[in-house]
Amino acid sequence: MLSLAGTLAVWTALVASGWLAVAGWQAARNPFADSRSIAALRRSLLVMVLAALGAMIILEAALLANDFTVSYVANHHSRHTPFPFNIATAWAALEGSIVLWGLVLAGYAYAVWRRATAGGTGPDSLDWGALAVIGAVGVFFFGLMVTVANPFEVCTEAAARSCTASSALPFSRAVGPPDGLGPNPLLQNHLLMAIHPPLLYLGYVGLTVPFAYGLSALALRRSGPGWLRRSGLWTRVAWVFLTAGITLGAWWAYEVLGWGGYWAWDPVENASFMPWLVATAFLHSSLVQERRGMLEAWNFVLVIGAFSLTILGTFLTRSGVIASVHSFTQSAIGPALLGFLVVVTVGSFALFAARSQQISSPPRLESPSSREGGFLLNNLLLTVYAMVVLTGTLYPLALEAFTGSEVGVGRPFFDRMAVPISFALLLAMGIGPALPWRVARARVVWSRVHLPLQVALAAGVLVIIAATRVGYVVMAVIAGSWVVAVAAARLWSQARRAARPKGANAWSMIPAVIRSDRGFWGGQLAHAGVALAAVAIACTANLSQTLDRVEMAPGDRVEFAGYELVHTGVSTTRTPNRLKSSAHVEIWKNGRRVGLAEPALSQFETSALPIATPGIHHTLTQDLYLSLTRIDEQAITLRAATAPLQWVLWLGGLTCAAGGFYSLVGRKRRRSGAVRSPEGERAGG
Amino acid sequence: MADPTGMRLLLRWVSPLLTLALAAFVVVSLTTADPAHQDRAERIGKQVRCPACEGESIAESPSSYAADMMGYVREMVTQGLSDQQILDRLMAAYPRSQMLDPPFQTRTALLWALPATALVTGLLLAFYRLRKPVAPESIRDST
Numbered sequence: 080m081l082s083l084a085g086t087l088a089v090w091t092a093l094v095a096s097g098w099l100a101v102a103g104w105q106a107a108r109n110p111f112a113d114s115r116s117i118a119a120l121r122r123s124l125l126v127m128v129l130a131a132l133g134a135m136i137i138l139e140a141a142l143l144a145n146d147f148t149v150s151y152v153a154n155h156h157s158r159h160t161p162f163p164f165n166i167a168t169a170w171a172a173l174e175g176s177i178v179l180w181g182l183v184l185a186g187y188a189y190a191v192w193r194r195a196t197a198g199g200t201g202p203d204s205l206d207w208g209a210l211a212v213i214g215a216v217g218v219f220f221f222g223l224m225v226t227v228a229n230p231f232e233v234c235t236e237a238a239a240r241s242c243t244a245s246s247a248l249p250f251s252r253a254v255g256p257p258d259g260l261g262p263n264p265l266l267q268n269h270l271l272m273a274i275h276p277p278l279l280y281l282g283y284v285g286l287t288v289p290f291a292y293g294l295s296a297l298a299l300r301r302s303g304p305g306w307l308r309r310s311g312l313w314t315r316v317a318w319v320f321l322t323a324g325i326t327l328g329a330w331w332a333y334e335v336l337g338w339g340g341y342w343a344w345d346p347v348e349n350a351s352f353m354p355w356l357v358a359t360a361f362l363h364s365s366l367v368q369e370r371r372g373m374l375e376a377w378n379f380v381l382v383i384g385a386f387s388l389t390i391l392g393t394f395l396t397r398s399g400v401i402a403s404v405h406s407f408t409q410s411a412i413g414p415a416l417l418g419f420l421v422v423v424t425v426g427s428f429a430l431f432a433a434r435s436q437q438i439s440s441p442p443r444l445e446s447p448s449s450r451e452g453g454f455l456l457n458n459l460l461l462t463v464y465a466m467v468v469l470t471g472t473l474y475p476l477a478l479e480a481f482t483g484s485e486v487g488v489g490r491p492f493f494d495r496m497a498v499p500i501s502f503a504l505l506l507a508m509g510i511g512p513a514l515p516w517r518v519a520r521a522r523v524v525w526s527r528v529h530l531p532l533q534v535a536l537a538a539g540v541l542v543i544i545a546a547t548r549v550g551y552v553v554m555a556v557i558a559g560s561w562v563v564a565v566a567a568a569r570l571w572s573q574a575r576r577a578a579r580p581k582g583a584n585a586w587s588m589i590p591a592v593i594r595s596d597r598g599f600w601g602g603q604l605a606h607a608g609v610a611l612a613a614v615a616i617a618c619t620a621n622l623s624q625t626l627d628r629v630e631m632a633p634g635d636r637v638e639f640a641g642y643e644l645v646h647t648g649v650s651t652t653r654t655p656n657r658l659k660s661s662a663h664v665e666i667w668k669n670g671r672r673v674g675l676a677e678p679a680l681s682q683f684e685t686s687a688l689p690i691a692t693p694g695i696h697h698t699l700t701q702d703l704y705l706s707l708t709r710i711d712e713q714a715i716t717l718r719a720a721t722a723p724l725q726w727v728l729w730l731g732g733l734t735c736a737a738g739g740f741y742s743l744v745g746r747k748r749r750r751s752g753a754v755r756s757p758e759g760e761r762a763g764g
Numbered sequence: 765m766a767d768p769t770g771m772r773l774l775l776r777w778v779s780p781l782l783t784l785a786l787a788a789f790v791v792v793s794l795t796t797a798d799p800a801h802q803d804r805a806e807r808i809g810k811q812v813r814c815p816a817c818e819g820e821s822i823a824e825s826p827s828s829y830a831a832d833m834m835g836y837v838r839e840m841v842t843q844g845l846s847d848q849q850i851l852d853r854l855m856a857a858y859p860r861s862q863m864l865d866p867p868f869q870t871r872t873a874l875l876w877a878l879p880a881t882a883l884v885t886g887l888l889l890a891f892y893r894l895r896k897p898v899a900p901e902s903i904r905d906s907t
Contacts, residue, residue, distance in 0.1 A: 338824045459886040466882040474875045486872055487813045489864030490821065496879065529779045536786035543790065548797035553790065625806055627823075628831055691826055708826040718826075 081146050083249035085137040085231030089224045092130035092181060096217030098123035099188070103211025107204040107299060120207065124192055127217060131185035134178050138169050138230060147255030151175055151230035153242035157261030159655035164262065167273035170280075171262040173397060173412065174230035179277065181220045183284040188213045191288055191313070205305050208295025209288065216287055219419050227411040261656055264683035264690050271331035279324035279351055283389045285317025286354055289361070290386035293379050294427060297434045302375055304368075310382055311365045312743070318358050319739040322605075325351050326732025333725070337678075337691030337706040341619075341728065344493040349472045350392025353465050357385040360461040362602075367454045370516065376431075376438045377458070383427040388465070390420045395472065446518040453511035460504050467496045494620075498551070505558035505613055508606050509535075509565045512599075527572075531564030547622060555617035559610035566603040601742025608735030615728035626719040628708060640721050642703060643667040649712060657683045659692075662715045664705055666696050678705045678717070701725070805838045808850055815860040822861075833858055 102120040109116065141149040142156050142165055155172040156165065164171075170179040188210060195206035224230070225247075232245035237256040266272050289310035296306035328351065329341040342348060361381040367374050394416040444451055471488045478486055513527040539557035547553070574588040581588075593600045624640045631637065631646040638644075645665040652659045661679040665672055676694030683690065696703040702722040709716040809823030816829040823834060836857065840850045855861060866872045 338820065338826065340824065343820070343824075455890050459883070459890065462886060463879055463883045467879045470875055470878045474872075478871060482871065484871060485862065486866050487862040487864050488866055488875065489813060491811050491863075491865030492875075495865070529783065533779070533783055533786060536783065536790060539790045540786055543793045548793055550794045550797070553794060557790065625803060627803075627806065627834065706826070708828075708831065 081137055081141040081144070082149050082231045082233045082253070085134055085141070085149070086225075086229075086247070086249045088130050088133040088137055089178075089181075089221060089229075089231065092127055092134060092185070093218065093221035093225060095123050095127035095130055096214045096221055099127055099214030100211045100218060101214075103207045103209075103214055107208035107211060107295065109204075120210065121192070123214070124188055124210065127214070128185045128189045131182045131221075134224070134231075135169070135182045138175060138178055139166060142166070142168055147237070147242075147257070147259055148234050148253035149230070149255075150232035150234050150242050150245035153234045153237065153245075153256050153259050155259065155262050157259045157656055159258075160261045160267060161654075163270070163273050164267040167266070167276075168262045170276050171266045174224070174228045176276070176280075176397075177220060177223050177228045177412075178230055179280055180284060181217065181224060183277075183280050184213065184217055184220060184287060187284060187288055187313075188217070191291075194312075203305070204299055205292060205295050205301055205309065208299050209291035209309070212291035212294045213287060216291070223412060223415060227415055261683075264657070264681065264686050265335070269331060269335040271327055271334065275324055275327040275331055278320050278327060282317050282319075282321025282324050282351075283354065283393070285313060285320060286358060286382075286385045286389050288313035288317070289382040290427075293382040294430065297379065297427075297430050300434065300437055302434075302438045307365055307368050307375070307378060310378075311362070311369070314358050314361055314365070314382070314385075315739055315743045318355070318362060319736050319743065321351065321355050321358065322732065322736040322739060325355060326729060326736065329732070330729050333722075334695065335692065337693045341725075344468075344471070344490050346472050347392075347396040349468050350388075350396050353392065353468050353472075354385050354388045356461050356465040356468070357381055357388055360458045360465075361385060363454050363461075364458050367451050371451060373444070373451065376435060379431055379438070383424070383431065384465075387420065387424045387427070388469075390416065390423055394420055448514065448519045448521075448524075450511065450514045450516040450519070452519075453507060453514045456507050457504070457511060460500055460507060464497070464500045464504075467500065468493070471496070501613065502554065502558060505555075505562060505610065508609065509558065509561040512569055512603060512606075513565050527568065528565060531561055531568050534564040535561035549621045551621050552614075552617045555614045559614045562610040563607050566606060569603075570600070597744060598742045601738045601740070601744075603738070604741060605735045605738030608731045608733070608738055610731070611734060612728050612731030615724045615726075615731055618723040619725055619728070622721075622723045624721045626717075628716050628718055630714050630716055632714045637717075639719050640703070641668065642673075644705070644717070644719065646715060646717070649710060649715065657681050660710045662694075662707060662710055662717070664694060664717070666703060674703075676703070676705045678707045680707050680710050697726070699726075804847075805834065805841045808837055808841070808847055809834050811851070811863055811865050812854060813862045813864045815858065815862070821864055833861065 099120065102116060102123050106116045106120050138151065140146075141152045145152070145156070145158050147153045147156075151172070151174050155175070156168050160168060169175045191206065191210060191213065195202035195210075229247055231249075232247050233249060233251040233253045234242035234245045234255055235251050235253070236242070236244035237254045240256055240258060240260050242256060261267070292306045292310045292313070296302055325348075328348070332343075333341040358381075361378060364374050364378055364381060368378055394413065397412055397416065444455070446452065447455070471493055475486055475488050478484060509531070510524075510528065513524055513531075515523060535557045538560040539553050542553050542556045570589060570592060571585065573592045575585040577583075577588040577592055578585040626637070626639045629637050631644075633646055633648050636643055636645045643666075645667060647663045647665055650661050650663065652661070659679050659681040661677040664676045664678065666674040666676060674696040676696050678694035679692045680689040681692060691706050691708070693704055693706040695705070700723065702725045704720045704722055706718050707715055708718060806823050810821045812822050812833070814820050814822045814825040814827060814830040814833070816825070816827050820830075822830040822837075824830075833854065837850060837854060840853060845853070851863070855863075866875060868876060
């Protein structure tokens, strides 16, 4: 019954996407699109949105109703999966995650429509063209749902805990197992798991929209500020979600996976990081085009690149070519995604090449030492960074595919490449906002940066005297403070300038200065977030202490990093689908009990390996991270590590996302009529 | 900026000197600092991929196989072997293990060359395409 409804919803969404692609293209090609073709477009869009929403609701209903005749439910759900993980199961495995993908895409299509029709200038062919591209992308994803990734197949043969055969024909005789195995145990351990995939999807899928506008502009020969402004807006939206999603993903790994880290350069992490890097590059280079008309061709490359990388990432993590926490079972979806990736990249770049003559030739750079030059440097660094991550991720695969020889490319490789690039980015982030447009004279730049530079160096000196002489930490503090101090100095000098004619207090002018250019100051807030994250990463990577595998019987104590850890006993809790054994470890410091940590190992009946859950003692200066590798009544094997300033990393990531969000709010205002002061960057220091 | 001459003096002399002094302090303290004494076995273990698990190093993996290998590394560290000796012996004892940091060889050359090529191409492109062929007619200090 639900299989039938779900199948109908997905087919409807598929047809509606195709209809949207056709109607959008017809409306786009006719500069005076008549109300009939617009009405067709609107109808197809609404059908697509409702059908995609319907598919998701039906999937959730099947999960909540324990309808094990639906193949997805039989294979990925269990009666005992607790709330909210029974809801999150809808995107915890391959087919369901594609349903979520389709829903988010339809949501973006609707938002694009709303935005296009609500504005004062009215929609134009660029918007219709973009909707056509979104429709075409929708055809692919809804197409996956009716073929290789169909969650609504009818289970026709059932074993005790799973569905052994299923059919895509909704009227097949349905047999359901009495219960299922439930989702991957790793995914039902923490609330963050329910949140971070949807956020990441909002980010990934959001990058479809700038790509759609880019393609629309190329196809319609409409280069110029129109597509750029729209792409910039939607890239910001996607970027905010992507930033938040990556941060929460790292947080989840830290709180749940029990290996003490938050980032492993795992292919799936790289898959989210590469589009982030390219989207970040676009956010900056789009400013150069907006301001100076330069770099338009490059901007097309970036929006196409960012979207292609999301598809590549989906292919890498969903096809089973790389085994990781995130890759689901192997299926025929791999070749389909690979084919789509080839079509997207080859098609888009062919269109780009065909139109390259018509992309306006840019005015030249007057001087490399200028704001434009800073943005160029930023783009070069971010692109090379993305290239490093891409090469490192694909190299082992390519080498094995072509020569059969295996090579490991892991953390040491990525760290070695990423650290210098990140430092260069931080320095660029500090100097960039201080550079005037066109030409920056040394005197002006020096007058803007000398004080921040001294503040930053002084912060470094303070760290050396008070805390540590570890080079990476000191350099990260200096670079990070430099980024923040340059922004603060710009803010202060502009507030003073704004206050002077009014005879007002400069402090009181700060909110007004910030409000006058939300885009710029939102960007500076995001920079500050990156600076915080950099300091936190340097601290956790270099100042962490570790204690490897100590055997402890109940009553044993062990000294570690100024703490005394006491193993007081073991307790086990049994829930229907797992047996969780927790160790009680008291944490003492200076003769006082400061906390109790309960690291645990859970044995899920569906998986052979136990799942480790860390016990974390959070303090303001550092986390104490305890995890188990073995537990029984007689003894535990404990691992411990300190993670200095770990919380600052989460703060930094979320600050970064908040900065993007703030700049987004600012853009909205400007488009609805409020006058924006040009960059607030008048006159030197 | 009440007093222009005082300001100029500050910009030209005091400020650079102060900056230099602070920078010198940082450079000297960092170059004379003891090398960070992180656990050597831990550091070596992080470079070796655990053969029984995916993409994790033997220092991070909770598996017993990795624990064995780490035990061997610790033993060799206490014997006072050099990093390279330890890695060589480890690879010999556990033939299925791999370095996570690929050594520079012919088959890994591209891995290092591709990012470098991207960097050089980017620099050349920026330099040739955007070099200033227009006479800047009206250059002011800032926009």
